Amino acid sequence: MINQELIIKAAQMISESQYVVAFTGAGISAESGISTYRDKGGIWDKYPEGSSGGIMSVISNHPEDAPQILMGVFRSLKDAAPNPGHNALVELEKMGYLRSVITQNIDNLHREAGNKQVLELHGNALRLRCLECGKQQIYEREPYFRMMTGLISQTGPFSIQEMIKSLPLCKCGGHTRLDAVTFGEAVQDYPMAQKEAQACDMMLILGTSGVVYPAAAMPDYALSKGAKLIEINPKKSPFTKNCDIFLEGKTGELLPEIVIALKNILRC
Ligand code: APR
DSSP, X not given: OOOHHHHHHHHHHHHTOSOEEEEEOGGGGGGGTOOOSSSTTSHHHHSTTHXXXXXXXXXXXXXXXXXXXHHHHHHHHHHOOOOHHHHHHHHHHHTTOOOEEEEOOOSOHHHHHTOSSEEETTEEEEEEEETTTOOEEEOOHHHHHHHHHHHHTOSSSOOHHHHHHTSOOOTTSOOEEEEEOOTTSOOXXXXXXXXXXXXXXXXXXXXXXXXXXXXXXXXXXXXXXXXXXXXXESSOOTTGGXXXXXXXXXXXXXXXXXXXXXXXXXXX
């Protein structure tokens, strides 16, 4: 049951804000068919070591499962499309009520939905980065996933090293790698993201368990500058206690309601 009173209160707070920033996690893509990491059935629920060691720790512990795990990840990314939660953030940006999206997600869905200022702390799984010159190359979905699933299912015993070596070379001739950040690697766009979090007077915390740092420091930066926090999540998180509003539910259902309520407020 959607709490309309809280929806209107959240819309009211957004309408009174000067600088709104969204901080998103896997939950906002759950309704696009990409399972979250730590919910029941998620990849880290099945392979707990991944929660602190990432996909490479899972692959080294379960080499026999590697092709099927990677195929599952790429298939869900391939079939995904922006959902009403992503689209509501684009609407907020178009209305002038969202300055940037800081995301932990690597699925490219905020960009595909149409948000212009997207900071991808954990990189982007649809992008390859050159190990020589550092050039980042984003790929079109279809050909990219055809290539990736082809590399995973190529004959012979699966080897992650062989798969990486078979990725397309950069124009400079250098080898490339998936431009997604794995545990122990430096996150991307951090200085910009920190600046955005410290500049905002309102942060929307959308679909994250808030357990992975340094990304999970974003709401702390916002709070340290006196920002208000609104969280949307079916479950409470470590952020909930500091939020001005906690909306229990799905981003794909609640964000569009907030946009409708905001439009009604602006019409008055
Ligand atoms: N709408 C909103 N939130 C949802 C929805 C939904 N439809 N479905 C699930 N959630 C919430 C869950 O309750 C949970 O709090 O989304 C959150 C997902 O948490 P995680 O699976 O831990 O994902 P995330 O917080 O993004 O993980 C952060 O961990 O392994 C790393 O690199 C990975 O970027 C990831 C990081």
